[in-house]
Amino acid sequence: MSRTRSLIIAIDGPSGAGKGTVARELARRLDYRHLDTGAMYRAVSWKALQEGISLDDEHAVAAIAQRAALE
Known part of the structure:
Protein backbone atom coordinates (compact mmCIF):
# COMPACT_ATOMS: atom_id res chain seq x y z
CA MET A 1 0.00 0.00 0.00
CA SER A 2 1.41 3.35 -1.03
CA ARG A 3 1.02 6.37 1.23
CA THR A 4 1.41 9.87 -0.06
CA ARG A 5 3.02 12.35 2.29
CA SER A 6 1.94 15.94 2.04
CA LEU A 7 4.40 18.76 2.20
CA ILE A 8 3.60 21.92 4.13
CA ILE A 9 5.59 24.99 3.15
CA ALA A 10 5.68 28.04 5.42
CA ILE A 11 7.12 31.35 4.26
CA ASP A 12 8.08 33.95 6.83
CA GLY A 13 9.53 37.42 6.60
CA PRO A 14 8.94 41.09 7.27
CA SER A 15 5.98 43.05 6.00
CA GLY A 16 6.27 43.99 2.34
CA ALA A 17 9.02 41.47 1.57
CA GLY A 18 6.99 39.66 -1.08
CA LYS A 19 5.96 36.60 0.94
CA GLY A 20 2.47 36.55 -0.52
CA THR A 21 3.67 36.92 -4.08
CA VAL A 22 6.20 34.13 -3.67
CA ALA A 23 3.69 31.91 -1.85
CA ARG A 24 1.00 32.29 -4.50
CA GLU A 25 3.44 31.59 -7.33
CA LEU A 26 4.95 28.60 -5.54
CA ALA A 27 1.49 27.18 -4.87
CA ARG A 28 0.57 27.67 -8.52
CA ARG A 29 3.71 25.95 -9.77
CA LEU A 30 3.39 23.03 -7.37
CA ASP A 31 -0.38 22.78 -7.77
CA TYR A 32 -0.80 23.33 -4.03
CA ARG A 33 -3.42 25.24 -2.11
CA HIS A 34 -2.36 28.66 -0.86
CA LEU A 35 -3.48 29.55 2.66
Missing part, protein backbone atom coordinates in the same frame (compact mmCIF):
# COMPACT_ATOMS: atom_id res chain seq x y z
CA ASP A 36 -2.85 33.13 3.74
CA THR A 37 -2.74 32.83 7.53
CA GLY A 38 -2.08 36.54 7.92
CA ALA A 39 -5.41 37.27 6.25
CA MET A 40 -7.05 34.70 8.50
CA TYR A 41 -5.66 36.34 11.64
CA ARG A 42 -6.76 39.78 10.45
CA ALA A 43 -10.27 38.52 9.63
CA VAL A 44 -10.72 36.88 13.03
CA SER A 45 -9.41 40.01 14.77
CA TRP A 46 -11.75 42.23 12.75
CA LYS A 47 -14.74 40.01 13.59
CA ALA A 48 -13.85 40.00 17.29
CA LEU A 49 -13.60 43.78 17.35
CA GLN A 50 -16.91 44.08 15.45
CA GLU A 51 -18.55 41.90 18.11
CA GLY A 52 -16.99 43.92 20.93
CA ILE A 53 -14.76 41.05 22.04
CA SER A 54 -11.39 41.88 23.52
CA LEU A 55 -8.48 40.41 21.58
CA ASP A 56 -7.10 39.40 24.99
CA ASP A 57 -10.07 37.04 25.47
CA GLU A 58 -8.35 33.98 24.05
CA HIS A 59 -11.34 31.64 24.34
CA ALA A 60 -13.81 34.03 22.71
CA VAL A 61 -11.43 34.80 19.84
CA ALA A 62 -10.76 31.08 19.36
CA ALA A 63 -14.52 30.48 19.19
CA ILE A 64 -14.80 33.06 16.39
CA ALA A 65 -12.04 31.28 14.47
CA GLN A 66 -13.69 27.89 14.96
CA ARG A 67 -17.03 28.99 13.56
CA ALA A 68 -15.54 30.91 10.62
CA ALA A 69 -16.39 29.74 7.13
CA LEU A 70 -13.33 29.37 4.93
CA GLU A 71 -13.91 30.10 1.27
Whole structure:
Protein backbone atom coordinates (compact mmCIF):
# COMPACT_ATOMS: atom_id res chain seq x y z
CA MET A 1 0.00 0.00 0.00
CA SER A 2 1.41 3.35 -1.03
CA ARG A 3 1.02 6.37 1.23
CA THR A 4 1.41 9.87 -0.06
CA ARG A 5 3.02 12.35 2.29
CA SER A 6 1.94 15.94 2.04
CA LEU A 7 4.40 18.76 2.20
CA ILE A 8 3.60 21.92 4.13
CA ILE A 9 5.59 24.99 3.15
CA ALA A 10 5.68 28.04 5.42
CA ILE A 11 7.12 31.35 4.26
CA ASP A 12 8.08 33.95 6.83
CA GLY A 13 9.53 37.42 6.60
CA PRO A 14 8.94 41.09 7.27
CA SER A 15 5.98 43.05 6.00
CA GLY A 16 6.27 43.99 2.34
CA ALA A 17 9.02 41.47 1.57
CA GLY A 18 6.99 39.66 -1.08
CA LYS A 19 5.96 36.60 0.94
CA GLY A 20 2.47 36.55 -0.52
CA THR A 21 3.67 36.92 -4.08
CA VAL A 22 6.20 34.13 -3.67
CA ALA A 23 3.69 31.91 -1.85
CA ARG A 24 1.00 32.29 -4.50
CA GLU A 25 3.44 31.59 -7.33
CA LEU A 26 4.95 28.60 -5.54
CA ALA A 27 1.49 27.18 -4.87
CA ARG A 28 0.57 27.67 -8.52
CA ARG A 29 3.71 25.95 -9.77
CA LEU A 30 3.39 23.03 -7.37
CA ASP A 31 -0.38 22.78 -7.77
CA TYR A 32 -0.80 23.33 -4.03
CA ARG A 33 -3.42 25.24 -2.11
CA HIS A 34 -2.36 28.66 -0.86
CA LEU A 35 -3.48 29.55 2.66
CA ASP A 36 -2.85 33.13 3.74
CA THR A 37 -2.74 32.83 7.53
CA GLY A 38 -2.08 36.54 7.92
CA ALA A 39 -5.41 37.27 6.25
CA MET A 40 -7.05 34.70 8.50
CA TYR A 41 -5.66 36.34 11.64
CA ARG A 42 -6.76 39.78 10.45
CA ALA A 43 -10.27 38.52 9.63
CA VAL A 44 -10.72 36.88 13.03
CA SER A 45 -9.41 40.01 14.77
CA TRP A 46 -11.75 42.23 12.75
CA LYS A 47 -14.74 40.01 13.59
CA ALA A 48 -13.85 40.00 17.29
CA LEU A 49 -13.60 43.78 17.35
CA GLN A 50 -16.91 44.08 15.45
CA GLU A 51 -18.55 41.90 18.11
CA GLY A 52 -16.99 43.92 20.93
CA ILE A 53 -14.76 41.05 22.04
CA SER A 54 -11.39 41.88 23.52
CA LEU A 55 -8.48 40.41 21.58
CA ASP A 56 -7.10 39.40 24.99
CA ASP A 57 -10.07 37.04 25.47
CA GLU A 58 -8.35 33.98 24.05
CA HIS A 59 -11.34 31.64 24.34
CA ALA A 60 -13.81 34.03 22.71
CA VAL A 61 -11.43 34.80 19.84
CA ALA A 62 -10.76 31.08 19.36
CA ALA A 63 -14.52 30.48 19.19
CA ILE A 64 -14.80 33.06 16.39
CA ALA A 65 -12.04 31.28 14.47
CA GLN A 66 -13.69 27.89 14.96
CA ARG A 67 -17.03 28.99 13.56
CA ALA A 68 -15.54 30.91 10.62
CA ALA A 69 -16.39 29.74 7.13
CA LEU A 70 -13.33 29.37 4.93
CA GLU A 71 -13.91 30.10 1.27
